[in-house]
Amino acid sequence: MSKDVLVIGGGIAGIQASLDLADMGIKVHLVERLPSIGGKMAQLDKTFPTNDCAI
Amino acid sequence: MLDVGRHPNIRLLAYSELEKIEGEAGNFKATVRRKARYVEEDKCTGCGACKEKCPTVVPDSFNEGLGTRKAIYSYFAQGIPSTHTIDPDHCRQLNGKKCGVCAKTCQAKAINFEQKDRIVEIQVGSIIVAAGYDVFDPKSIPEYRYGEIPNVVTAIEFERLLSASGPTSGHLDRPSDRALEAELEEVEKKVERSRKALDKYEEKYGEKSIDFITKFRAGQYGDDSDKAKWAEKYEEFLPLEKSYEDLKQKVSGITVAKRLAFVQCVGSRDFRFYPFCSGYCCMHSIKEAIIAHEHERETASTIFGMDIRAVGKGFEEYKIRGGNHSNITYVRGRVAEITEGPGRNPVVTYEDTKERKVKSQEFDMVILATACAPTRGIAELAKTLGVELDKYNFIKTSPLSPVDTTVPGIFVCGCAQAPMDVPESVAQASSAAARAAEIAFQSDLEKERAVAC
Numbered sequence: 147m148s149k150d151v152l153v154i155g156g157g158i159a160g161i162q163a164s165l166d167l168a169d170m171g172i173k174v175h176l177v178e179r180l181p182s183i184g185g186k187m188a189q190l191d192k193t194f195p196t197n198d199c200a201i
Numbered sequence: 202m203l204d205v206g207r208h209p210n211i212r213l214l215a216y217s218e219l220e221k222i223e224g225e226a227g228n229f230k231a232t233v234r235r236k237a238r239y240v241e242e243d244k245c246t247g248c249g250a251c252k253e254k255c256p257t258v259v260p261d262s263f264n265e266g267l268g269t270r271k272a273i274y275s276y277f278a279q280g281i282p283s284t285h286t287i288d289p290d291h292c293r294q295l296n297g298k299k300c301g302v303c304a305k306t307c308q309a310k311a312i313n314f315e316q317k318d319r320i321v322e323i324q325v326g327s328i329i330v331a332a333g334y335d336v337f338d339p340k341s342i343p344e345y346r347y348g349e350i351p352n353v354v355t356a357i358e359f360e361r362l363l364s365a366s367g368p369t370s371g372h373l374d375r376p377s378d379r380a381l382e383a384e385l386e387e388v389e390k391k392v393e394r395s396r397k398a399l400d401k402y403e404e405k406y407g408e409k410s411i412d413f414i415t416k417f418r419a420g421q422y423g424d425d426s427d428k429a430k431w432a433e434k435y436e437e438f439l440p441l442e443k444s445y446e447d448l449k450q451k452v453s454g455i456t457v458a459k460r461l462a463f464v465q466c467v468g469s470r471d472f473r474f475y476p477f478c479s480g481y482c483c484m485h486s487i488k489e490a491i492i493a494h495e496h497e498r499e500t501a502s503t504i505f506g507m508d509i510r511a512v513g514k515g516f517e518e519y520k521i522r523g524g525n526h527s528n529i530t531y532v533r534g535r536v537a538e539i540t541e542g543p544g545r546n547p548v549v550t551y552e553d554t555k556e557r558k559v560k561s562q563e564f565d566m567v568i569l570a571t572a573c574a575p576t577r578g579i580a581e582l583a584k585t586l587g588v589e590l591d592k593y594n595f596i597k598t599s600p601l602s603p604v605d606t607t608v609p610g611i612f613v614c615g616c617a618q619a620p621m622d623v624p625e626s627v628a629q630a631s632s633a634a635a636r637a638a639e640i641a642f643q644s645d646l647e648k649e650r651a652v653a654c
Binding site for chain 2: 147148149150151152153154155156157158159160161162163164165166167168169170171172173174175176177178179180181182183184185186187188189190191192193194195196197
């Protein structure tokens with residue numbers, strides 16, 4: 147039995163899932179196809195409905 | 202993002218792809234291909250000196266091709282990891298040409314042209330699929346002429362134009378105007394080169410080209426071959442100078458885009474493509490119109506949609522605020538066609554369903570609110586994982602267990618499951634994390650139960 151979790155995709159969903167698990171003390175392997183994580187959300191300037199910065 | 206890079210419990214495998222999965226819930230063996238960056242991850246400090254010197258310029262995919270990057274690059278400025286990557290399709294050295302400038306520049310000695318892909322095997326108890334989505338390609342809708350009319354852009358392209366870290370530093374410069382400026386720069390270089398060539402002749406013969414040409418045309422110089430060359434050069438220079446002056450005048454009249462049209466449901470709620478509602482596009486357009494108005498107070502936006510779907514906490518208020526304070530007009534009607542009018546301005550033809558009239562209106566720019574399409578490669582990924590897809594190619598789940606795929610131990614969250622906005626993606630990601638944690642802690646629970654008995 148392994149406790150580790152594999153997360154496929156480093157967009158906002160993958161990042162949130164990884165951080166939640168890692169904070170619980172579970173080891174996470176986060177695989178991202180592109181050179182950096184961030185996904186589509188990193189391309190956004192601001193987010194609705196608060197106009198907060200996306201990055 | 203930074204937290205991910207720093208967290209001791211997260212092993213980040215960026216620029217990597219899943220190759221194979223074996224086993225079952227609690228005991229999966231994953232094979233991951235770590236693609237060669239041609240830069241040593243443990244040596245690269247992310248200083249960026251290499252990309253300053255790299256001679257190869259290519260379109261920047263992070264900026265949706267609106268800007269440029271070098272063949273050695275960081276995906277975006279704040280990217281995690283900050284390790285640079287060499288693009289093997291464009292790097293001169295990797296394509297057999299003589300270069301290696303980056304290797305000479307790198308003080309950390311991180312460049313390694315010999316680097317190969319590495320295969321890593323990982324034992325895991327569960328898997329979370331967060332593969333995301335792709336933007337629908339509006340070229341499939343020929344009547345909107347995306348790709349033909351330069352000032353018709355997608356919502357994500359517009360987002361890059363609005364961004365302070367984007368290719369225009371947040372100024373709403375229209376793509377056609379940016380092309381014009383690039384052309385002016387190009388012609389300016391040619392004019393300078395041509396001017397220099399003429400200067401040489403002028404110095405040599407101590408005569409201005411303009412005086413010379415009148416005499417030459419009158420046949421005063423006979424068939425002197427050097428003078429004939431001078432005349433030829435001058436004849437070439439004249440139209441070049443004219444086009445330079447014309448372009449300069451056009452460029453001086455450029456202003457930022459102030460009249461914006463947002464076209465909703467491009468690819469979604471359309472039975473030719475995706476019948477579903479992508480959910481976030483109405484709010485996305487309102488947000489872009491509000492931000493554009495924040496940048497330039499004279500900006501007026503019109504949002505064309507069948508209806509505005511502002512479903513979510515604070516969303517309806519946001520929509521109303523946009524209408525009241527950000528110069529947004531909401532028009533109920535579907536856009537039939539986009540054509541190009543004078544001044545490279547897109548003209549939107551639509552039906553105003555309130556007035557029951559077909560109308561046309563000219564704008565500076567048109568932004569297409571493109572559908573959330575399943576990501577390319579999802580079919581292959583689903584095959585690798587053995588999970589089923591739904592009829593649109595999103596990962597199949599049931600309404601009562603929205604993060605469980607058809608394979609136990611494999612969970613899904615975000616737009617890989619269905620179109621959704623950021624808050625929903627985050628909520629679903631936490632939900633998928635909780636389901637994965639159940640598996641991780643199952644063995645501990647079983648042990649505890651055994652002790653309690």
